[in-house]
Amino acid sequence: MKVRPPGPGHYDEMLLAGNGIREHYRDYGQWLESCDEAWLAQRRQEADLLFHRVGITFTVYGDEQGAERLIPFDALPRIIPAQEWQVLERGLAQRVQALNHFLHDIYHEQHILREGVIPSEQVFTNTQYQLAMQGLDLPHDIYTHIAGIDVIRNNDGRFHVLEDNLRCPSGVSYMLQNRIMMMRLFPELFARYPVAPVAHYPSLLLDTLRHATPVDNPCVVVLTPGRYNSAYYEHAFLAQQMGVELVEGVDLLVKNEHVYMRTTAGLQQVDVIYRRIDDDFLDPLAFRADSSLGVPGLLSVYRKGNVVLANAMGTGIADDKSIYPYVPDMVRFYLSEEPVLENVHTWQCRRPDDLSYVLDNLHELVVKETHGAGGYGMLIGPKATQAEIEEFRARLKAAPHEYIAQPTLSLSSCPTFVEEGVAPRHIDLRPFVLCGRETRIVPGGLTRVALRDGSLVVNSSQGGGTKDTWVLEEVTPC
Amino acid sequence: MLSRIADNLYWMSRYLERAENTVRLLDVTQTVSLMPVGANQDDLNALLEISGLRSGYQSSHHALALPDVLKFFTMDEANPGSIYNCLRMARDNAHAARGKITAEMWESINSTWLDMRLRRTREIGVWNANAFFDWVKERSHLFRGATYGTIMRTDAYQFIRLGTFVERADNSARILSVKFHRIEDYDRPVSVADLYQWTALLRSVGAFEAYQEMYRGEVTPAKVAEMLIFRPDFPRSLRWCLDSIASILVKIRGDAGLAAKRQSAELFARLNYGHMDDVLAVGLPEYLQGLMADIADIGDSIRKGYLEAV
Structure with a gap:
């Protein structure tokens, strides 16, 4: 198939201005050229069918029928060469480390405010600032155990951070399922490319969660708002992959200053809750009284240190868009380093x-x-x-x-299989950063693509699709 | 495991078993209707009786006619016991317990549901009902096979099987009690006209071939009753179901379900060491009433012991 070139002045992940092809896409380009459009369309149909059968769907809020939809999956991968990934990896780890420092500082001595790096009113008048967290010590001082950082490439070819997601970032299940799908659809490509694996993410996640508590052999659960939540599939998938219980608020109760879940063999103590519910809904006694999703009394157990929440409460203060402009300053302030990744102005x-x-x-x-x-x-x-x-x-x-x-911004584009053939569409990237014993990032992330020509909105709730993200491993000569 | 999830798994398999049982009943009614004697009002009434849906049917239908009954039991969204609703509920429960069933199980039940929605857009009638019945049975078998072949033998598996056998025991008892309502002489071979009815009954629980093999020839009500109540080797007999329920409950850890464990063991002992003579001594309808009440009690104790959140 022929690949349509991007407009002038755009950065394309595959094509160079003037019809050349980037080194890391060369093999793929040749392969794509030899592909027949009907064949590729057939593959895509096969993928849709499989996604439907496996039930990898999401619910669109405001959709009258409450219909479950597929997030459109694009069969053309987004490829990132090893050297570029190394820079990203370093930058992401650095950024999330600084954000964790910031959260600890804000909820303790507040050095960064006292030294005037961030104006105090930006924090204290912010609805995301969580008074209940003030002075609370968390194990290993970790607030955001799981972070999803949205990164874009501008037309100068450099990566910029567009947004930090430190509450309940979602999308990692698509990263994992897209890879499984690609390996199923195009096994021959994986023989040609040294694509770094991502399938170990759930085990890294479990390790991160287990490390989040001082308890030996802790009981970890995933807390979901339930099956009508748009990301329910992901909650269930991660719980199953980690081999832990997927609980809803009604399954948990507070007793004797601990959290228990109701099981067929009686009550069982819970030590770590990977919660996929927003702060406001976690405890109807402390926050929104109308929440039926949470667990009454959870906050008091949390404050006593008898249960760990991942992510911690109150992380929203660090990923708020009004705090975002200060993140590079946080890196300098807490780590005495220059930020590897830039913000968008x-x-x-x-x-x-x-x-x-x-x-x-x-x-x-x-x-x-x-x-x-x-x-x-x-x-x-x-x-x-x-x-x-x-x-x-x-x-x-x-x-x-x-x-x-x-x-x-002119988000970079990547060749995408759309109605008019293979044409450039704008993309972003959400890698997932895990903070435990060490900061770990599986090589890759969720590449979201705006399927409409010229559109810059990649959100799945707004008609965006996803792509598999290939981070290439450096091939060391024997 | 979580009580809520145990509840989902239990009802997932109950609804699937219910769909399969309903299809078996419809299948024989439909077959009888093709024979010279034809399906009469009694057969259609029996269907509504067994499923406990008579009032639901009557509230939306005036006459009792096979095409209407077929639609009511297969595609009717307003009928909570329709195949459509059974499969929807089975799939909903599976969805809620997505994390505790294997990918193969989920794919099986989810594609059954997706296919069901498609089939519902087409008309169903006497001419194409058989293909639909076969499809439901096949999907039920497939799901059971996927379960048997892929899931870990933990409590999740036990609750899935528990749902199957509680539903099946209930269904077998209902069929017997409706069909044996007006029998006077249990040992007299049935007339030629009735033979169709009795073979139909056997077919409706998938027992016709087994009956032929066990009893050869002559169909008498007593033998049919014995087969469905006491046979230790027929997987739809009450004895078999109770044997399964009692031994599944033993495998579930904890003391939460002591009442269910005791009741099922007691009922199993009665069936295991029971005889048709005892049944006839109290009268079959009365005996079956007692059985149904006991099965309902066991279902209740399972719910209280395991499925309801404390």
């Missing part, structure tokens, strides 16, 4: 200068709510209608501190 609308710049340039900026997630509640200036821009202008003026703005 961000205007903070709470600053009058930034606000007036943003208001003057709305048509070319991306404006986001500081607490928003999932691609909801954002304005993409160049794609917006005049009415939408005016609506955001009013919202910005009314509550400037609730917004940040960033330049419209």
Whole structure:
């Protein structure tokens, strides 16, 4: 099949400007050229059928029928050469380490505020700041055991961090299933490419969770909101892969200052909860009283240190979009290192200068709510209608501190199998960082792709798809 | 294991077994309707009686006719006992216990459900019902095979099998009690006209071939009853079901289900050391009423001991 070239000025993962092909895609390019479109379409159909059968679906909120949908899977891999991955890996580990330091500091002595690196009001007036965490010591001072860092490549070819996800990052099951699918569909490619394996992620995750408590031989569970949650498939998959119980709030109870689960053999003590429920819903006695998802009394057990939550409560203060601009400063402050990975330039609308710049340039900026997630509640200036821009202008003026703005990035593109053939589509990357005894990252992550031509929104809730991510291993000559 | 998950697994297999049993009943009713004697109102009534769905049917239908009954039992969304709903509930329970069943089991039950939704878009009638019945039985066999071949022999497996046998025991007892309602002489060979009814009954529990092999020739109500109640080697007899239930419960760890363990062992002993003479002495309908009540009690004790959150 022929690969359509990207527009001028774009960075493409596979093609060079002027019709060349990047070194690490050369073999693949030759293989792709020899593929027949009908054959590839057939493979894709096979993948859809398999995904459906295995039940790898997600629920779209607001969908009237509550229908379960497949996240579109693209059969063309995103390939990352070994040297680039090494830089990413170093940068990600460094960043998450700094974020953990920040969380510990914020909930203890607050050096970073006292030295004026971050304005105090940015933390204390933030709804994500969790007063219940103040002064609480956690095992190994780890707050975010599992982090998903969204990374994009700009048209200068450099990686930038777009967003940190430190609460309940999801998507890792797609990383694992996409690989299984690719190996099933195209075994011949894996013979040609030294693709670094990712299948050991669940065992690393279990190791991380077991290390999160001082208890010997701890009982670990995964806490899910239930099967109507959009990521239920992932919760069940991870629990099964780790060989631990998948529990719902109703399965747990607090008794004698410990958390127990109800089993057919009576009550069993729980030591570590890998929770996939937001802070607000964890304990109806402490937070939202209307939550039926949580466990009454959980917070008091947590504060006594008799149960570990992964991730900890209150991590949202570190991945909030209003704190994001300060992450490079955190790296310098806590680690005395220069950040390996850059941020995307961000205007903070709470600053009058930034606000007036943003208001003057709305048509070319991306404006986001500081607490928003999932691609909801954002304005993409160049794609917006005049009415939408005016609506955001009013919202910005009314509550400037609730917004940040960033330049419209040209996310790098990657050849993708769409209706018109193989054409460039914009992608990002979410690698998963595990913090336990050491910081570990399986080589790869979830590559999300915006399937509509020119679109920059890769969120699955907004019609994005996924790709398998191949990190190549360095082939050492014998 | 988690009580909630045990509940899901138990009901997953109960609903699947219920779908299979319903299909067997429909299958013979439909077959009888093709014979010269035809299916009469009694047969259709018996179907509603056995499944306990008479009032549900009557609330939406005026007449009792085979095509309507077929639709009611297969595709009717409003009928909680329809095959459609049984498969939906089985799949929903499997979905909730996704983490405790193997990928093969999940794929089997999920694709059954996806296929069911597709089949529901097509009309079902006397002309194509057989293919549908065969399909349901096949899917049930496939799931059982996937379970048998892939799952670890932990408590999860025990609760899955428990659901199967509690449902099956209940079903066998219901079939017997409806069909034996008005028999006067249990030892007289049945008339030619009735023969169809009796062979149909045997077929409805998949016992026709086994009966021929065990008893050869003559069909008498007493022998049919004996087979379905006491045979130690027929996998749908009450004795077999209770043997299974009692020995499964023994394997489940903990003291939570002592009542269920005791009741099932007691009932099994009665069947294991029982005889048709005892049955006839109290009268078959009365004996069966007692059995059904005991099976319901065991189901209750299982629910209280294991499945309900404390």
